Amino acid sequence: MIEEVKSRAKSVVKTPETARALDLPLGRILPGDCIAAMRSLPTNSVDLVFADPPYNLQLGGDLNRPDGSHVDAVTDHWDQFASMAVYDKFTREWLTEARRVLKPDGGLWVIGSYHNIFRVGSILQDLGFWILNDIVWRKNNPMPNFRGTRFTNAHETLIWASMGEKARYHFNYRAMKTLNDELQMRSDWVMPICAGGERLKENGKKAHPTQKPEALLYRVLLATTEKGDVVLDPFFGTGTTGAVAKRLGREWIGCEREDFYREVAMKRIEKELPLDESALTTMQSARTAPKVAFGAVVEAGLIPPGTQVFDKKRRWIATVRTDGSLECEGKTGSIHGLGKDLQAAPSCNGWAFWHYETGDDVQPIDAARQLYLLAAED
Amino acid sequence: MIEEVKSRAKSVVKTPETARALDLPLGRILPGDCIAAMRSLPTNSVDLVFADPPYNLQLGGDLNRPDGSHVDAVTDHWDQFASMAVYDKFTREWLTEARRVLKPDGGLWVIGSYHNIFRVGSILQDLGFWILNDIVWRKNNPMPNFRGTRFTNAHETLIWASMGEKARYHFNYRAMKTLNDELQMRSDWVMPICAGGERLKENGKKAHPTQKPEALLYRVLLATTEKGDVVLDPFFGTGTTGAVAKRLGREWIGCEREDFYREVAMKRIEKELPLDESALTTMQSARTAPKVAFGAVVEAGLIPPGTQVFDKKRRWIATVRTDGSLECEGKTGSIHGLGKDLQAAPSCNGWAFWHYETGDDVQPIDAARQLYLLAAED
DNA sequence: TGGCTGTTTGAATCTACGC
DNA sequence: TGCGTAGATTCAAACAGCC
Numbered sequence: 001m002i003e004e005v006k007s008r009a010k011s012v013v014k015t016p017e018t019a020r021a022l023d024l025p026l027g028r029i030l031p032g033d034c035i036a037a038m039r040s041l042p043t044n045s046v047d048l049v050f051a052d053p054p055y056n057l058q059l060g061g062d063l064n065r066p067d068g069s070h071v072d073a074v075t076d077h078w079d080q081f082a083s084m085a086v087y088d089k090f091t092r093e094w095l096t097e098a099r100r101v102l103k104p105d106g107g108l109w110v111i112g113s114y115h116n117i118f119r120v121g122s123i124l125q126d127l128g129f130w131i132l133n134d135i136v137w138r139k140n141n142p143m144p145n146f147r148g149t150r151f152t153n154a155h156e157t158l159i160w161a162s163m164g165e166k167a168r169y170h171f172n173y174r175a176m177k178t179l180n181d182e183l184q185m186r187s188d189w190v191m192p193i194c195a196g197g198e199r200l201k202e203n204g205k206k207a208h209p210t211q212k213p214e215a216l217l218y219r220v221l222l223a224t225t226e227k228g229d230v231v232l233d234p235f236f237g238t239g240t241t242g243a244v245a246k247r248l249g250r251e252w253i254g255c256e257r258e259d260f261y262r263e264v265a266m267k268r269i270e271k272e273l274p275l276d277e278s279a280l281t282t283m284q285s286a287r288t289a290p291k292v293a294f295g296a297v298v299e300a301g302l303i304p305p306g307t308q309v310f311d312k313k314r315r316w317i318a319t320v321r322t323d324g325s326l327e328c329e330g331k332t333g334s335i336h337g338l339g340k341d342l343q344a345a346p347s348c349n350g351w352a353f354w355h356y357e358t359g360d361d362v363q364p365i366d367a368a369r370q371l372y373l374l375a376a377e378d
Numbered sequence: 379m380i381e382e383v384k385s386r387a388k389s390v391v392k393t394p395e396t397a398r399a400l401d402l403p404l405g406r407i408l409p410g411d412c413i414a415a416m417r418s419l420p421t422n423s424v425d426l427v428f429a430d431p432p433y434n435l436q437l438g439g440d441l442n443r444p445d446g447s448h449v450d451a452v453t454d455h456w457d458q459f460a461s462m463a464v465y466d467k468f469t470r471e472w473l474t475e476a477r478r479v480l481k482p483d484g485g486l487w488v489i490g491s492y493h494n495i496f497r498v499g500s501i502l503q504d505l506g507f508w509i510l511n512d513i514v515w516r517k518n519n520p521m522p523n524f525r526g527t528r529f530t531n532a533h534e535t536l537i538w539a540s541m542g543e544k545a546r547y548h549f550n551y552r553a554m555k556t557l558n559d560e561l562q563m564r565s566d567w568v569m570p571i572c573a574g575g576e577r578l579k580e581n582g583k584k585a586h587p588t589q590k591p592e593a594l595l596y597r598v599l600l601a602t603t604e605k606g607d608v609v610l611d612p613f614f615g616t617g618t619t620g621a622v623a624k625r626l627g628r629e630w631i632g633c634e635r636e637d638f639y640r641e642v643a644m645k646r647i648e649k650e651l652p653l654d655e656s657a658l659t660t661m662q663s664a665r666t667a668p669k670v671a672f673g674a675v676v677e678a679g680l681i682p683p684g685t686q687v688f689d690k691k692r693r694w695i696a697t698v699r700t701d702g703s704l705e706c707e708g709k710t711g712s713i714h715g716l717g718k719d720l721q722a723a724p725s726c727n728g729w730a731f732w733h734y735e736t737g738d739d740v741q742p743i744d745a746a747r748q749l750y751l752l753a754a755e756d
Numbered sequence: 757t758g759g760c761t762g763t764t765t766g767a768a769t770c771t772a773c774g775c
Numbered sequence: 776t777g778c779g780t781a782g783a784t785t786c787a788a789a790c791a792g793c794c
Contacts, residue, residue: 151563186530186532188566346446457767490767521768522787577766
């Protein structure tokens, strides 16, 4: 049996029931300003924040300088500076609320372009968030630069951060590797822009100018949340985050000030169907890094007690014992520990270090672990 | 003293003579701290600043690969800063000097990673620079994430900025489009890291831990400078900027406080040969570069009829025919079409797929296309 | 010489858990 | 919260060496 992953999955804690006990407005879009809306949420209650903040400076209504004076024309350098200060203040405020609402092991994602992402990145670092990666969404079909004055702006940037340098966070390494054809998922993601049937339209016009592709949210949520986690999107728009969260069995909360977007989003999410339990469970088991004890592989008879295992160059030959430990030249230990000791190395991955004979072939004992995993799925 | 800028090309203004009249230390590496060194340069005198500042990596303990080998990390003293505030102050100071030294129509490039680029981007915006693009250097061979804790950090970010929102700047749109097979050059550039023969070594050890690939500087300088322009690199290191500038007929000035790096850089740049006049003229020509048919390359004798071309692994060897088509195992077709058919692939870039022998070297046939383009116009 | 195999290496904020 | 220990973890490209 695959042993339960206790700490990372935290399946006990992360149930919708727990979330509801905190009186979270799950599956709802809070109206009004997102900063005020987030203030109504309890502290340490949310597992992930995904934010797609505006980066034009029209933050609704007139612009005001930090001292309250009115900014009338964004033309001269002072006014650029003033409007930038307004944007920074707004950014600091919503990030501060996001930080309060997040659990200590929660995650933060923000997407932006060169107009705003440097402001956002600096401010979230100043607030104590710890950047884990910056991700580049490389667009397959970007808008060309019609005037030929710059490089075609063919990407957007996402920042993924934890609550602090020492904070825990969730990363489903295996799921990402599986998604990427058994190679580590990289920091550059190639995806088309949102178009075609996925693009929401009302009366033939696109409902939202910057609707994000569902594939983007799919990867974000699969990588950094568990089933049942609560995802908050402070700039909900037409609800891509909510739609994908519902599909993947995650709980969601949105904030959106525009009535029209809230209506479109609710209509959209109602139509969304969650993947059924078995699909999610399969995904879950594929995702939670299946820790297999070598002892279980021995127990299953894939590498019986007494088998000789050896390093690639056969400098050391060890004997497998009933409890899954190894014995070599009078020393004993786990597959990792003994490999480490014999080589006098700082560390050793026993699965890759030790080999065994399979018929006419020699393979790392990791091959037996793979067989074990295949058998365990049925 | 500086003449008014009238046109984009400004070939009359941008001569080394003008620069020398300003007493610029062209072709020299200024020792000591770059901020002090830049203070010795006249105001409004430089056309481009390319900066590869310390990233402030803030690494933890040692890191080993899964095979137990040790990762040679960037632990040099020049990358250590006491705090983010100290790093910000340093960044503001060198950017301020860069701004003073730059001409009103000058350009600024900075390269960094998520550790520092958000600080740099924010500060340069605060100083009045106007971001024109952020460019993503997507590495096709990055270092993996050995512990499986995050996404593979597979890119670095460059910021390209002008002196202000209304400032003029230089962008060689046509040269970029030609370089990109007649498609607009995008904001994501795929290039390998600096390795192999290009990587400078002293006594068998790498001379500099973070040497940048010449291809990167080549594209930067070709895109945003003219022949004869003055390029300043405040973090010169082993002189990639200087080497490529010299090759492309640009003037250069470096700042570098480490004696060892200065020595290595000067030795390197002395060996560098400038491209000849006709090649440079072609490169900055604003005239429409024709899309090159492989047949034209054959016709020009760069790859004569009868030449054997082959894929990198030499699975297929084809013969070049007079009309620029290929023949292999009884099949014929264009460089793209035959490559596609042989591999049973959905598409194939024949310029990159087929290779040929050049003296003692093997190169993609695209190299011949580049030669053709250089020679095509006087 | 050539093909094959094994080794080395690169801007990296790189573990989890129990006591 | 700090420390000790068990356990898990890599991709592409350039070289070097060997047959």
